[in-house]
Amino acid sequence: MLHVVPAFSRIGEENAFAVLARAQALSAQGRDVINLGIGQPDMPTPAHVVEAGIKALRDGHHGYTPAIGIPPLREAVARDIHRRHAVDVSPDSVMIVPGGKVTMFMAILMFGEPGAEILYPDPGFPIYRSMIEFTGATPVPVPIREANGFAFSAAETLALITPRTRLLIVNSPANPTGGVTPKAEIDALVAGLADHPDVAVLSDEIYGTMTYDGEAHHSLLKYEGIRDRLIYLDGASKTYAMTGWRLGWSVWPKPLYDAARKLAVNAHSCVNAATQWAGIAALDGSQDCVAEMVAEFDRRRAIVVEGLNALPGVSCIAPKGAFYAFPNIAQTGWKAKPLAATLLEEAGVAVIGGPDFGVHGEGYIRLSYANSAENIRRALERMGQFLTARKPV
Numbered sequence: 001m002l003h004v005v006p007a008f009s010r011i012g013e014e015n016a017f018a019v020l021a022r023a024q025a026l027s028a029q030g031r032d033v034i035n036l037g038i039g040q041p042d043m044p045t046p047a048h049v050v051e052a053g054i055k056a057l058r059d060g061h062h063g064y065t066p067a068i069g070i071p072p073l074r075e076a077v078a079r080d081i082h083r084r085h086a087v088d089v090s091p092d093s094v095m096i097v098p099g100g101k102v103t104m105f106m107a108i109l110m111f112g113e114p115g116a117e118i119l120y121p122d123p124g125f126p127i128y129r130s131m132i133e134f135t136g137a138t139p140v141p142v143p144i145r146e147a148n149g150f151a152f153s154a155a156e157t158l159a160l161i162t163p164r165t166r167l168l169i170v171n172s173p174a175n176p177t178g179g180v181t182p183k184a185e186i187d188a189l190v191a192g193l194a195d196h197p198d199v200a201v202l203s204d205e206i207y208g209t210m211t212y213d214g215e216a217h218h219s220l221l222k223y224e225g226i227r228d229r230l231i232y233l234d235g236a237s238k239t240y241a242m243t244g245w246r247l248g249w250s251v252w253p254k255p256l257y258d259a260a261r262k263l264a265v266n267a268h269s270c271v272n273a274a275t276q277w278a279g280i281a282a283l284d285g286s287q288d289c290v291a292e293m294v295a296e297f298d299r300r301r302a303i304v305v306e307g308l309n310a311l312p313g314v315s316c317i318a319p320k321g322a323f324y325a326f327p328n329i330a331q332t333g334w335k336a337k338p339l340a341a342t343l344l345e346e347a348g349v350a351v352i353g354g355p356d357f358g359v360h361g362e363g364y365i366r367l368s369y370a371n372s373a374e375n376i377r378r379a380l381e382r383m384g385q386f387l388t389a390r391k392p393v
């Protein structure tokens with residue numbers, strides 16, 4: 001009998017990967033499945049970034065790099081932060097990690113233990129809760145509400161802080177809702193955090209380049225007053241369509257940096273060298289590729305929102321960021337998870353049930369519009385036929 005530690009019975013996962021596997025299995029059986037489930041850009045990585053990765057391999061970048069990442073990439077991240085947020089960070093506070101997830105993994109491991117409370121958005125990226133549970137800490141969901149445009153509420157967040165709170169996780173622009181929290185709300189949150197100096201903050205800004213309708217993304221890095229306890233999470237996966245390269249970066253307060261570095265040494269040694277050189281090309285090269293991708297998502301967003309609002313029993317507010325729509329399906333009579341499962345099996349449309357992102361996700365489904373406009377239209381047509389013909393189970 002093997003004795004795996006009990007923490008592993010508490011670890012969760014991302015149902016989007018299970019839905020992807022089922023969609024692929026159905027496709028392999030010859031079914032025509034339209035996948036609006038998975039959260040990754042459907043565009044290829046920009047050609048100049050791919051070339052930089054190939055060149056790095058040809059130039060012999062085959063070995064370990066420093067665990068914290070190569071200096072020119074850490075410098076490029078600092079320049080990117082300056083360009084986008086008008087904030088100065090030292091390259092020495094930047095850590096290069098294999099994907100956005102690794103920063104949340106490290107931060108939650110640093111602050112999670114039995115007795116500690118960690119606040120996280122619900123509905124939100126499922127790995128937050130999973131990792132909190134893994135550490136034995138108590139997950140405290142911060143409800144994210146449609147009535148609030150899926151922005152987080154500073155007052156509601158602050159009211160959940162107790163003397164046991166160690167870490168607050170915020171995410172804007174958000175997965176799964178596409179919500180963007182306005183500057184005034186972030187101002188209020190940061191002002192309130194002054195009363196809770198022992199609470200660290202993890203700001204997941206991986207969708208920071210993707211906002212619409214003139215809505216600006218407002219980074220928590222802009223608040224000098226919390227920089228000594230702010231962990232900033234970003235990466236190349238979404239912005240540069242590089243999910244498979246595994247490239248992320250974080251900015252750490254000085255006292256935490258060395259702990260993160262040691263975790264990196266123990267866990268993965270470094271990010272693969274060629275990927276790091278590709279990352280420099282992505283950050284230092286023209287950002288037109290990002291603007292084009294966001295413009296394309298914006299066109300699809302209009303199709304998704306209009307199409308969803310025309311479906312019986314469905315209503316959808318226009319998401320202000322990321323590439324997800326989070327329609328309210330309560331009036332269809334379906335619960336979200338059976339609806340998602342039946343849509344996939346019977347209509348060949350893969351979406352994710354809201355409860356896969358937390359208890360406050362009931363009554364919603366998530367559609368990723370990282371798929372062609374034509375496929376999105378076909379999917380909406382199928383959903384319309386399905387909802388008209390099929391009785392809820």
Ligand code: PLP
Binds near residue numbers: 099206248
């Ligand atoms: N944070 C959020 C909110 C995400 O939605 C994702 C991916 O879907 C990540 C982080 C992780 O990104 P990566 O694939 O770079 O680990």
